[in-house]
Amino acid sequence: xxxFASIHNKKLTWDVMLRQTSDWEGTLWGKPDWADRPQGDPNxxxxxxxxxxxxxWKYNDxxxxxxxxxxxxxxxxxxxxxxxxxxxxxxxxxNTWRWYGYRNSWxxxxxxxxxxxxGGGHFGxxxxxNAYDMARFGLLTLHRGNWNGKQLIAESWVxxxxxxxxxxxxxxxxxxxxxxxxxxxxxxxxxxxVHIGNGNNIIYVDPEHDxxxxxxxIETKGMDGTVQKVLASFKR
Numbered sequence: 001x002x003x004f005a006s007i008h009n010k011k012l013t014w015d016v017m018l019r020q021t022s023d024w025e026g027t028l029w030g031k032p033d034w035a036d037r038p039q040g041d042p043n044x045x046x047x048x049x050x051x052x053x054x055x056x057w058k059y060n061d062x063x064x065x066x067x068x069x070x071x072x073x074x075x076x077x078x079x080x081x082x083x084x085x086x087x088x089x090x091x092x093x094x095n096t097w098r099w100y101g102y103r104n105s106w107x108x109x110x111x112x113x114x115x116x117x118x119g120g121g122h123f124g125x126x127x128x129x130n131a132y133d134m135a136r137f138g139l140l141t142l143h144r145g146n147w148n149g150k151q152l153i154a155e156s157w158v159x160x161x162x163x164x165x166x167x168x169x170x171x172x173x174x175x176x177x178x179x180x181x182x183x184x185x186x187x188x189x190x191x192x193x194v195h196i197g198n199g200n201n202i203i204y205v206d207p208e209h210d211x212x213x214x215x216x217x218i219e220t221k222g223m224d225g226t227v228q229k230v231l232a233s234f235k236r
Contacts, residue, residue, distance in 0.1 A: 002108065003028060003066045008050045017067045018173040019165040023051040024063040029105045030114075031123055036060045057168035064119025064174070069107070072116050076109055079117050091136045091147050112155035117147040119174075121198035129197075131214045138195065138203040143200040151183075161194060187228035194223075209234055 002122060008025055016022040025033055034045035037060065068079060075082050080099040086098065101115040104126050108114070118125030140146075145153030161173035166179050172178050177194045179185050185192060188206065195203040200220060204213040204227060215226060 001028075001069070003069060011053050014070075015160075017070070018161075019054075019057070019077045019167075019171065020059050020063065021054045021057050021165060021167050021176075022063055023053065024059075024060075024066050025050060026062075028062055028065050028067070028069065029102050029123075031062050031065070033060060036062050036122055055167060057165060057171060061118070061120035061122040064118070067106075068119040069116045072107070072114065073109070078114050087137075087140070087152055088133070090150065090152055090175065091140055093136055094130060094132040097133050097160070097236060099125065099127045100125040124162075126198060131216060134195075134201070134203050134214045135212055138205050138214065140204050141195070141203075142207060142210070142212055185224045185227050187224055187231065192227075206231075 003024075004012060006025060010013070010022060017024070025177075032046075037058070038045055072079055077078055083099065087090050087093075095204070099117050101117040102123070105116045105118070105125075106113055107116055110226045120126055140152065141158065143150055144155045144158045146155070160197070161176045162178065163172060164178055165171045170178050170184055171179055172193070175195045175197065177184060177196050179188050180190055180191045182188070182190055184194065185204075189208040191208050192204065192206040194205065200215075200216065200223070202213075202217050203225065204211070204215065206212075209231065211230075213227070213230060215223070218226065
């Protein structure tokens, strides 16, 4: 596999991949980049001109999968093990969460078969996690990567994740959705941010109120009203 071998893909950086502004091109695990939320004329999907990295935002699971594959090659081990060892076990998460790939997303690393996991759930796979573990992760990001005095995620990396993307100021890194312009959640502080999973399973993080909320299976239009009601209780 050489997912970054094309002239366009050679220009890509971790930052544009994390911000969904890469316009990565190709097919990975049998899933072409145009298959996730295709737009316009089908005759143009394959051969359209590529956008310069960093200029156009589009959430695309095939590109998330390419990012997951790249990270797996750097770590030289399955990403679920990396997550377990460095994040989930230290924050006291349960043993019930799972992170899956596809039946055909296996690679060989250093002589061992390793499954490259799916970054999102649009084509199957992805992460399955309970509300308590989601809340613990929210506490970790609320405290800017610090857990009981131990810095599990570099604070500088959290700062980057919370920096608005030029092509979409409501988006940071991957599933860090920002409220900088208050379009996502008008009744929440601009400093609030949300980790959003498939099906609108969300972790609301609000540094101003020292608050983490986990909300499962909520419609997008209901998110702001829910946050408004909870924040109203702080004023009593």
